[in-house]
Amino acid sequence: MKNNSQYIYKDGKKLRTGYTTGSCAAAAAKAAAWMLCHQDICNQIKIDTPKGWQLILDVQKPTFNETEAKCCIIKDSGDDPDITNGIEVFAKVTFQETEEVTIIGGKGVGRVTQKGLQVPVGHSAINPTPMKMIQEEVRHVIPYPQGVQVEIELPKGEALAKKTFNPRLGIEGGLSILGTTGIVEPMSQEALKDTIKLEFNIIKEKGYKKVVLVPGNIGEKLIETFFNYKGENFIKISNYLGYALDLCVALEFDDVLIAGHIGKLIKPAGGTFYTHNRISSTRMEILTANLALLGMANPHLIEIMNCRTTEEAMTIIEREGYKEIYPLLVGKIVDHCEAYCFDQVKVHVALFSMDQLLAKSNSVLEMFKDEQN
Known part of the structure; x- marks a missing residue:
């Protein structure tokens, strides 16, 4: 496995960076898209982040057939005390007749029920930057005009969301897919x-x-x-x-x-x-x-x-x-x-x-x- 972390050094302590749920979702989607196209197992996948860093991530639980492919990336929060550290972020990719890349939230991804967030009411709580990352990484593998549907799943998302502020913010049923840079920087x-x-x-x-x-x-x-x-x-x-x-x-x-x-x-x-x-x-x-x-x-x-x-x-x-x-x-x-x-x-x-x-x-x-x- 490639070491994707960078470090902050202070007083002899080394604090390790990690990567966001948005990066995990984009990487899982790209790997699943690659498996669907090539009908082969993908063990590692490379993505770009808005921070400017590249990540090479291990692909977990890969499966595919002629109509769909699915896999997950394990979230690594580095030395940040993040409740989502270690969770599985799955993406399932299927072809569709329309020309778009359609991204939806599945099990464990919250749904927005109140106005005022970056995501409209009724939509899956996948923030704009992760949405763009998923679209771009999938298009690196499956070019336009082939249409693709990407479904993001967080098996533990609903349970973990109860320990966050999501319910108070009007996000129900799971966690949000977040990240503005793709990188988690330690918050000690x-x-x-x-x-x-x-x-x-x-x-x-x-x-x-x-x-x-x-x-x-x-x-x-x-x-x-x-x-x-x-x-x-x-x-x-x-x-x-x-x-x-x-x-x-x-x-x-x-x-x-x-x-x-x-x-x-x-x-x-x-x-x-x-x-x-x-x-x-x-x-x-x-x-x-x-x-x-x-x-x-x-x-x-x-x-x-x-x-x-x-x-x-x-x-x-x-x-x-x-x-x-x-x-x-x-x-x-x-x-x-x-x-x-x-x-x-x-x-x-x-x-x-x-x-x-x-x-x-x-x-x-x-x-x-x-x-x-």
């Missing part, structure tokens, strides 16, 4: 905080006086898309906003831009600086309170409180004409974060949905302009 708290600190030090050594904080890949991509900015001063802070702000003060940065999805950034609008959902689950409370201050009627406030995600709540906000909530939240995020820093750092904020810039500080564009000069 101390190791992650050490890595964040190291990145701060590197950016400081490069001479930057301003830094961009994003929770993860989504925030970075949104900044690149909406502001055409690709500086070297991005830091992914995960849930550690307070820790990152402390470092901004300690290293004497002049300005910080905090950018990301409203589901994360609404929390510092209520004075919360560790944003993990297990610790801080007050998104709807903060949103409802601020909408009440703007005069939203009580029946609509009740609707907001009953939403499972901020994306779902945004449809009500737009319907009722309360978009002024977004600049209000930006102002409160700025105020709380600057107070947290004892006004020693100038804070800027860009607040996004999954595909829109909702609101920003007036000074954001000036910050980018200065950095690019």
Whole structure:
């Protein structure tokens, strides 16, 4: 078996990366497609990931006949404490008359029942990046115009989903197929905080006086898309906003831009600086309170409180004409974060949905302009 892992070294400890359920699904689908075409056993399969790394994965439980092929990949989460580590991710591939690659969720893959997620209501909980990976890898083996159906199965998915937040998010019957990079990076708290600190030090050594904080890949991509900015001063802070702000003060940065999805950034609008959902689950409370201050009627406030995600709540906000909530939240995020820093750092904020810039500080564009000069 090829070693697909890379490592983070810190204080003599070696933390191993893994690969996502999305990568597993794409690899299983590609291997099954290859077996269906060649009518032979496939023992290993190579795929590309959005991270830019190639994976060569062992194929488990391969079976095929003239009409379908099926196999699985074993999920490896590396040193990340992931509940899905070691699960079997199956793909079954069959030919179909239409020209598309149709991807569906089978046993153990959840189904979306609430608005506000990246997947529409009624569809299998297979996120857009894994969906694209599966389509592309299958097409490497079975070119257009031959149609293919791919069914992803997680035999232990339904049982494991009860130990996740999926039911609260409106995903029923199983787990989600996830991953924006295809790679699982270790989430050990101390190791992650050490890595964040190291990145701060590197950016400081490069001479930057301003830094961009994003929770993860989504925030970075949104900044690149909406502001055409690709500086070297991005830091992914995960849930550690307070820790990152402390470092901004300690290293004497002049300005910080905090950018990301409203589901994360609404929390510092209520004075919360560790944003993990297990610790801080007050998104709807903060949103409802601020909408009440703007005069939203009580029946609509009740609707907001009953939403499972901020994306779902945004449809009500737009319907009722309360978009002024977004600049209000930006102002409160700025105020709380600057107070947290004892006004020693100038804070800027860009607040996004999954595909829109909702609101920003007036000074954001000036910050980018200065950095690019």
